[in-house]
Amino acid sequence: MEPLQANADPRPNDMIFVVEDDPDVSRLVEFNLRAAGYDVSTFASGTPVLPSATILQPSLFLLDIMLPGMSGIDLCRQIRQHDQLSRTPVIFLSARTQEPDLLQAFDVGGDGYITKPFSPRELICRVRNILRTAVETPNPDVLHLGDLEIDAQSMTVRVAGRTVFTTVREFRLLEYLARHRGRVFTRDQLLDAVWKEGAFVTPRSIDVFIRRLRGKIEKDPRHPRYLRTLRGVGYRFEAQK
Numbered sequence: 001m002e003p004l005q006a007n008a009d010p011r012p013n014d015m016i017f018v019v020e021d022d023p024d025v026s027r028l029v030e031f032n033l034r035a036a037g038y039d040v041s042t043f044a045s046g047t048p049v050l051p052s053a054t055i056l057q058p059s060l061f062l063l064d065i066m067l068p069g070m071s072g073i074d075l076c077r078q079i080r081q082h083d084q085l086s087r088t089p090v091i092f093l094s095a096r097t098q099e100p101d102l103l104q105a106f107d108v109g110g111d112g113y114i115t116k117p118f119s120p121r122e123l124i125c126r127v128r129n130i131l132r133t134a135v136e137t138p139n140p141d142v143l144h145l146g147d148l149e150i151d152a153q154s155m156t157v158r159v160a161g162r163t164v165f166t167t168v169r170e171f172r173l174l175e176y177l178a179r180h181r182g183r184v185f186t187r188d189q190l191l192d193a194v195w196k197e198g199a200f201v202t203p204r205s206i207d208v209f210i211r212r213l214r215g216k217i218e219k220d221p222r223h224p225r226y227l228r229t230l231r232g233v234g235y236r237f238e239a240q241k
């Protein structure tokens with residue numbers, strides 16, 4: 001098997017943590033990531049991941065869902081609760097293809113989902129895209145909308161002066177809606193705008209991300225001020241003075 005060629009995308013500090021208990025899959029993933037120019041650390045279980053990540057500060061986690069002991073879902077929850085690692089992108093690797101599994105992965109804070117078996121080219125494309133999304137140069141201005149502040153430069157969201165955590169995908173979705181406030185978007189339109197790489201994401205996944213965002217920025221998520229639903233159509237960011 002010929003390795004994928006490296007390109008200029010990887011940065012010198014792009015370390016990727018691969019958490020996969022199948023040795024064949026782990027070797028395949030590591031081989032292709034290294035060929036593409038990334039540094040890689042592999043783990044057969046989730047237990048040693050957080051202590052190592054605290055020291056090495058990886059740029060991305062690739063997590064199998066079915067792991068011995070701690071599942072990939074539980075590990076993602078811990079990553080999202082960790083002060084130093086909470087913003088690090090997470091892509092799940094899984095043989096599970098049912099929509100409930102996908103939605104659960106996004107509900108705990110996943111940024112992407114790759115189904116097994118996958119091609120090396122798909123893997124590298126998805127990794128490059130999520131890393132590019134995490135560091136792409138945003139619009140420099142800060143949006144002030146009601147008591148909501150969206151700082152694209154630092155990828156920071158504040159509600160009434162209080163900083164709230166968002167994942168990379170959550171932030172990009174919120175920023176996109178806020179910059180096009182007043183406009184109604186279908187789920188498919190939002191997928192095209194925020195998930196440009198054609199990831200394994202269904203329109204219902206948007207509902208999960210909207211629900212998570214409402215829980216973070218709305219005083220009453222059941223009666224949202226900002227992220228409004230137009231039944232049968234999609235979502236709109238409601239402009240606030």
